[in-house]
Amino acid sequence: MKTFSFSLVLDGVNSNTPHLEDALFEAGCDDALVCFYGNTVYLEFDREAESFHSAILSAIKAIENSGIGAKVISVDAGDYVGISDISTLSSITKQSIALLKDGKRGAGNFPNPVLRLTSQQPLWRWGDVANWLANNHKIDNELARNAETVEAFNLALELREPRKCDEILTLTHALQNQRTEMCV
Numbered sequence: 001m002k003t004f005s006f007s008l009v010l011d012g013v014n015s016n017t018p019h020l021e022d023a024l025f026e027a028g029c030d031d032a033l034v035c036f037y038g039n040t041v042y043l044e045f046d047r048e049a050e051s052f053h054s055a056i057l058s059a060i061k062a063i064e065n066s067g068i069g070a071k072v073i074s075v076d077a078g079d080y081v082g083i084s085d086i087s088t089l090s091s092i093t094k095q096s097i098a099l100l101k102d103g104k105r106g107a108g109n110f111p112n113p114v115l116r117l118t119s120q121q122p123l124w125r126w127g128d129v130a131n132w133l134a135n136n137h138k139i140d141n142e143l144a145r146n147a148e149t150v151e152a153f154n155l156a157l158e159l160r161e162p163r164k165c166d167e168i169l170t171l172t173h174a175l176q177n178q179r180t181e182m183c184v
Helices: 020-026 052-064 083-090 094-101 126-135 141-159 162-183
Strands: 002-011 032-037 040-049 071-075 122-125
Touching: 002 052, 020 032, 040 052, 052 071, 052 141, 071 141, 083 094, 083 126, 083 141, 122 126, 126 141, 141 162
Parallel strands: none
Antiparallel strands: 002 040, 002 071, 032 040
8 A cells, every 4th residue: 555645625614613533533534634724614634545546536535424524625736837837747847847838948849838927927737737846856756646636536527516627518519519520
């Protein structure tokens, strides 16, 4: 068994929820630190499991079966990252990341940003960057696989909301039809 570190963000509970810590502990979250950002609750886990996937899944099940109305809404917060986040997650300096991003160092073809808060603050998908870094021998392949696992969990957590799932399915269908029409 290996120890995996990750965070889960909760909904349905807040910093004022009575007996929050006790209920989570009794539900099997004795390997987590309960944290607060304002009223938002998140748990920082160091969980032993056979795989990163099973560690996350078992933690979600424990939280949601705790009987306090808690629901996991995201794993970590690392789907979208800036240069500082990439540096922290990869243990590569910000200066080195900037040189890789600009093609001044390394193999080139650094992933393109997917979001921009401003022209000076682009955001990348951590999974894309982690895969690129792993393929270029800058980080371990396991870190890249874990980034993909987090991305998949976050999508699954979002899709389990019926309203969002319906909207996403409608948009996916519309985009597939558009693609089919363009290819004919």
